[in-house]
Amino acid sequence: MEAMRLIDENGLRIDGRKVDELRPIRIEAGVLKRADGSAYVEWGKNKVIAAVYGPRECHPRHLQDPSKALVQCRYNMIAFSVMERKRPGPDRRSVEISKIIAEALEYVIFTEYFPRTSIDVYIEILQANAGTRCAGLTAASVALADAGVPMKDLVPAVAVGKVDNQVVLDLTKEEDNHGQADLPMAIIPRTGEVLLMQMDGHMTVEEFNKAIDLGYKACEKIYQLQKDALRRRYAVEEIETFEEAQHPQTAMEE
Amino acid sequence: MARSVMSEIKKDHIHRLLARGKRVDGRNWDEFREITIQTNFTETAEGSARVKLGNTDVLVGVKMETGIPFPDTPDKGVLATNAELIPLASPTFEPGPPDENAIELARVVDRGIRESEMIDLDALCIVPNEEVWICFVDIYVLDYDGNLFDASFLGAVAALKSTIVPASRYGKGEDFKLPIRCLPMSVTAVQIENSILVDPTLDEEKVAAARLTVTTDENGDIRAMQKGLKGSLTIDQIKKIIETSQRLGKELRKLVG
Numbered sequence: 446m447e448a449m450r451l452i453d454e455n456g457l458r459i460d461g462r463k464v465d466e467l468r469p470i471r472i473e474a475g476v477l478k479r480a481d482g483s484a485y486v487e488w489g490k491n492k493v494i495a496a497v498y499g500p501r502e503c504h505p506r507h508l509q510d511p512s513k514a515l516v517q518c519r520y521n522m523i524a525f526s527v528m529e530r531k532r533p534g535p536d537r538r539s540v541e542i543s544k545i546i547a548e549a550l551e552y553v554i555f556t557e558y559f560p561r562t563s564i565d566v567y568i569e570i571l572q573a574n575a576g577t578r579c580a581g582l583t584a585a586s587v588a589l590a591d592a593g594v595p596m597k598d599l600v601p602a603v604a605v606g607k608v609d610n611q612v613v614l615d616l617t618k619e620e621d622n623h624g625q626a627d628l629p630m631a632i633i634p635r636t637g638e639v640l641l642m643q644m645d646g647h648m649t650v651e652e653f654n655k656a657i658d659l660g661y662k663a664c665e666k667i668y669q670l671q672k673d674a675l676r677r678r679y680a681v682e683e684i685e686t687f688e689e690a691q692h693p694q695t696a697m698e699e
Numbered sequence: 700m701a702r703s704v705m706s707e708i709k710k711d712h713i714h715r716l717l718a719r720g721k722r723v724d725g726r727n728w729d730e731f732r733e734i735t736i737q738t739n740f741t742e743t744a745e746g747s748a749r750v751k752l753g754n755t756d757v758l759v760g761v762k763m764e765t766g767i768p769f770p771d772t773p774d775k776g777v778l779a780t781n782a783e784l785i786p787l788a789s790p791t792f793e794p795g796p797p798d799e800n801a802i803e804l805a806r807v808v809d810r811g812i813r814e815s816e817m818i819d820l821d822a823l824c825i826v827p828n829e830e831v832w833i834c835f836v837d838i839y840v841l842d843y844d845g846n847l848f849d850a851s852f853l854g855a856v857a858a859l860k861s862t863i864v865p866a867s868r869y870g871k872g873e874d875f876k877l878p879i880r881c882l883p884m885s886v887t888a889v890q891i892e893n894s895i896l897v898d899p900t901l902d903e904e905k906v907a908a909a910r911l912t913v914t915t916d917e918n919g920d921i922r923a924m925q926k927g928l929k930g931s932l933t934i935d936q937i938k939k940i941i942e943t944s945q946r947l948g949k950e951l952r953k954l955v956g
Contacts (some may be wrong), residue, residue: 477842478754479789490742494841496787519786519794524837525744525760533837534796567787569839571758572741616881 452609458620460489464613465659467644467666472584474591480567482592484674486584489617490574492526495584497592499563503562508563513556514555515563515656517546520581522570532655542578543568546663549640550585555595557593564594575621579629587671591678592676600640601667602631607648611653614663628653634668676678705905708880710767713906717894723902724753731898731945736853736954738861739929746862746877749841750854752899756788756842759854761834761862761877764796765869768831776823776831780809782838782851789843807837807885807925808851811914812836815883815922817858822878825871830846832864834877848912849951857955882955883922885914888940890932895939897947911937913944917952 452458459466462468468489477483480496487493503509520543535543550566566588568581579602586600606616607626623628626646632639648656713723726732732753739746744760768775782805784792797805799935812818820920823832836859838851862877889899889907896903904910916924926932932940 477787478844479757479842480701480787483787492741494787498786498790501790523758523760523783523839524781524835525762527743527749530762530764530835531836533781535794565786567785569787569841571839572743579885675916 449619450609451620451623452611452613453640458608458617460617462673463625464611465662468617470667470670472670473477474587474674474678476501480592482588482589482590482594483600484584484587484591486580486587488501488580488583489577489615491570491577492572493577493580493584494569495581495588495592496567497564497585497588498558498661499564499568499592500594501565503561503563508691509561512588512684514554514559514561515556516545516547516551516556516566516567517563518550518566518568518585520546520568520570520578522573522577526573531544542581544583545641545643546578547583548587549582549600550589553586553600553633554589555597555598558595573618575672578602578641579604579631580669583667583671584630587674590671598633599633599668599671600631600633601659601664601671602629602641603631603663603667605660606694607646607652607656612652612659614659626652628656628660630664632661632664634665702776705902708823709902710906710931713902714892720894722896722898724795726898728895729897729947730848731947731951733952734902734951735852736857738857742865745865746858746860748861749856750850750856750857752850752853752898754842755846755850756840757847757850757854758839758841759851759858760837760839761858761866762837763862763877764824764833764835765830765871765929766833767872768828770821774824774827775820776812776818777833778809778813778818778820778836779833780805780812780836780855781839783842784806784840784843784847785919788840789896792840792843803849803925804851804883807848807912807923808836808838808855810923810925811883811885812859813854815914815916817829817856818885819878819880819898823864832926834859834862843901845899845904846887848887849885849898852914853955856882856884858874860955881916882952883916884910884944884951885923886940886944886947889928890930890936893936895936895943897943909942913941915941915948916947919945
């Protein structure tokens with residue numbers, strides 16, 4: 446049945462990674478001017494941008510909650526993010542992903558601080574190669590931090606799967622298409638709580654245990670990258686001297 | 700699109716500076732903001748370009764598919780242009796199908812490409828009456844700080860110029876570069892209290908009475924125009940914008956190569 450070998454005799458995958466190795470991940474915080482917070486993530490061949498607006502007035506008003514903020518999410522793949530052009534607009538898959546990401550984020554945000562408001566998270570997949578919901582959620586939590594939204598923690602996410610009867614971390618598109626199982630997950634690193642978990646395919650309980658072990662270790666690494674991105678964004682190059690502070694170079698006209 | 704509010708003090712500031720012939724960001728009236736173009740941004744597209752025009756940020760991608768030609772042009776390929784003002788780009792953009800602003804943007808970009816005959820649509824015919832190449836140009840606004848028309852047009856031209864038609868993927872022979880005949884360029888200006896300002900920022904657009912986009916070809920001939928907003932323009936103002944579009948179009952064209 447397996448027409449394609451995805452792991453070679455040396456235990457290496459098509460792209461040369463070991464089974465427990467992540468693709469290269471680059472995270473940048475604060476990439477958009479208009480949004481209150483934003484982040485860009487390159488994850489292997491995935492390119493994802495996330496923006497946060499809010500807390501702001503909640504529309505439509507009947508969704509307002511007098512006790513807390515509403516967390517809304519829109520996950521969207523742009524038309525040319527996949528080989529076969531995707532017709533613009535939400536499909537059933539993106540509606541589901543938007544829902545589970547919003548639910549995951551709602552748990553870490555101190556929503557009770559902002560009653561009657563809405564915190565809107567927009568995730569756009571600019572280029573897709575499997576694992577976009579995890580890359581999107583990883584980007585979204587950095588964007589929330591960039592927007593200054595108080596949270597319990599950042600939320601790293603990763604997909605684990607099963608390929609050629611082996612448990613494998615961070616599937617590519619080829620591995621996802623020809624693999625045997627896919628298990629995206631997201632956690633709160635400080636407490637170890639699970640915020641997102643889905644699974645499709647076929648895994649034994651032993652394989653599942655191995656998979657979440659791989660997932661937790663990978664989330665720790667992604668968590669570090671998220672924090673590094675925020676530190677880079679808010680690092681102060683050098684402290685300005687008293688003299689410079691008294692005579693700012695760019696005075697507003699009039 | 701939700702109405703965007705602007706403080707009176709900011710409006711006054713723009714008007715007062717303009718009375719002295721100045722702009723908020725210090726540019727001349729006929730000066731574009733800094734432009735960067737990154738082609739082949741998206742590998743899954745047949746051609747793509749990310750254009751930053753000041754703080755305005757637009758991503759344009761081209762996808763090619765085969766399909767049936769229109770009955771009135773049985774031996775020509777098809778161009779389809781779409782623009783999405785995604786809510787990521789501005790607090791005033793809302794989720795949902797393209798609104799009138801997105802549709803106007805897509806149609807103005809489409810018109811400039813179509814009427815300049817930039818793409819050789821005859822070369823995109825596979826079997827007359829039966830099968831032609833369909834060229835989808837999708838525009839995504841990522842960050843909105845005014846002048847989406849020129850940012851999107853520049854992105855579309857750069858993306859199309861970098862497009863490789865994936866013929867081998869469709870069993871239609873070898874891949875080939877999308878046949879390009881010319882490089883049209885669009886220049887947009889607004890009228891504020893009878894001053895003309897090229898490449899308006901979002902704040903300038905908000906106080907503007909009228910807007911005009913002029914698309915010209917390499918000969919300086921006009922290929923498409925669109926007047927927008929609720930105010931009016933005098934014929935002299937229109938002529939001034941056309942002349943400016945010809946002149947600045949030459950400079951913009953160099954950026955695309």
